[in-house]
Amino acid sequence: MELLKQTIAQIDPPDQQAIKSARERLDSLTKPPGSLGRLEEIAYRLAGIQGQAIPELPREKVMMVLAGDHGVVAEGVSAFPQEVTPQMVANFLRGGAAINVLSRQAGARVVVADIGIAGPPLPWPGLIDCRVKPGTDNFVLGPAMSRTEAVQAIEAGIKLVYQQVQGQPALVGTGEMGIGNTTPSSAILAVFGGLSPREVTGRGTGIDDARLVHKAAVIARAIEVNRPDPNDGLDVLAKVGGLEIAGLAGVILGCAARRLPVVIDGFISGAAALVARSLAPLSREYMFASHLSNEPGHRLMLEMLDLKPMLQLDMRLGEGTGAALAFPLLEAAIRVINEMATFAEAGVSQV
Ligand SMILES: Cc1cc2ncn([C@H]3O[C@H](COP(=O)(O)O)[C@@H](O)[C@H]3O)c2cc1C
Numbered sequence: 001m002e003l004l005k006q007t008i009a010q011i012d013p014p015d016q017q018a019i020k021s022a023r024e025r026l027d028s029l030t031k032p033p034g035s036l037g038r039l040e041e042i043a044y045r046l047a048g049i050q051g052q053a054i055p056e057l058p059r060e061k062v063m064m065v066l067a068g069d070h071g072v073v074a075e076g077v078s079a080f081p082q083e084v085t086p087q088m089v090a091n092f093l094r095g096g097a098a099i100n101v102l103s104r105q106a107g108a109r110v111v112v113a114d115i116g117i118a119g120p121p122l123p124w125p126g127l128i129d130c131r132v133k134p135g136t137d138n139f140v141l142g143p144a145m146s147r148t149e150a151v152q153a154i155e156a157g158i159k160l161v162y163q164q165v166q167g168q169p170a171l172v173g174t175g176e177m178g179i180g181n182t183t184p185s186s187a188i189l190a191v192f193g194g195l196s197p198r199e200v201t202g203r204g205t206g207i208d209d210a211r212l213v214h215k216a217a218v219i220a221r222a223i224e225v226n227r228p229d230p231n232d233g234l235d236v237l238a239k240v241g242g243l244e245i246a247g248l249a250g251v252i253l254g255c256a257a258r259r260l261p262v263v264i265d266g267f268i269s270g271a272a273a274l275v276a277r278s279l280a281p282l283s284r285e286y287m288f289a290s291h292l293s294n295e296p297g298h299r300l301m302l303e304m305l306d307l308k309p310m311l312q313l314d315m316r317l318g319e320g321t322g323a324a325l326a327f328p329l330l331e332a333a334i335r336v337i338n339e340m341a342t343f344a345e346a347g348v349s350q351v
Pocket residue numbers: 077078079080084088176177178179180181182183203204205206317318319
């Protein structure tokens with residue numbers, strides 16, 4: 001609990017003076033004011049995060065992929081069996097998954113961590129061991145994990161940032177693997193948003209209509225049985241969350257504490273972002289929403305976080321794929337503010 005408390009206490013607001021100077025510089029560049037749209041917002045937000053008017057390109061890009069399993073899969077909420085979680089982790093380690101391809105494209109390193117895959121520990125080279133327990137408990141019957149386990153998983157995510165990222169300037173992305181994890185993500189969204197499970201439940205890996213109705217009913221039952229307190233982020237996480245969601249909340253908090261921008265992937269990462277924001281409201285200032293997932297609740301999630309997605313490609317995969325695709329857009333924003341000529345430099349007339 002000490003590490004979590006310290007980390008939250010270390011999160012400062014972005015540097016307002018750097019933001020102001022960055023906005024002035026953006027307006028001095030050879031383009032009509034504001035004409036690069038949200039790229040300009042990204043540039044000045046990064047200035048505020050780095051604490052300098054002209055943000056630097058990242059020296060390091062890291063995609064954090066956390067894997068965990070979910071007891072609630074016993075209720076039949078996913079189209080795929082639980083063994084796909086370790087099978088996909090093996091695929092990540094071999095470099096054959098979508099996240100490997102898109103991270104290579106972005107020039108990012110993929111970090112793969114086991115925070116709670118079901119079964120015995122996997123002795124695979126390259127797999128980072130931060131196991132809290134072999135999967136959550138079925139949260140229809142009681143809490144997914146204890147409060148202590150939730151804290152342990154968050155702290156594992158914080159430590160990953162410290163161990164895997166050298167420091168400023170860097171870009172970090174959030175990714176995950178865990179069959180069944182759209183179910184806790186919808187549950188978290190329903191609780192924090194005071195929304196009905198039907199509104200926020202989607203098809204995940206591709207369940208049919210009958211299972212979709214069943215999945216929403218499972219989430220409704222879990223909320224009824226556990227009665228998570230929406231004003232207590234740890235309570236929500238422990239009762240209806242997941243280990244990789246907790247770990248990603250830790251990654252987000254760790255980035256915010258170290259003044260690193262963190263690029264949030266899709267629906268599951270969004271649930272982790274809601275948890276992080278509820279534990280430390282300022283952490284939101286360090287988040288960038290990469291894309292809008294096709295999972296229907298994602299739009300509501302981003303509205304609650306007041307974040308606008310950069311891309312909308314009808315993707316619904318997770319793993320960090322949307323975040324990897326957004327990395328070059330953040331780098332483009334940094335290049336614009338660094339490399340464009342000003343009106344004065346280029347001898348271009350202003351109004
Ligand atoms: C082969 C395969 C690769 C994946 N990569 C990410 N997910 C995604 O799907 C899962 C969530 O959906 P649900 O809640 O319906 O199980 C997570 O593992 C998520 O990362 C995958 C799913 C599958 C099947």
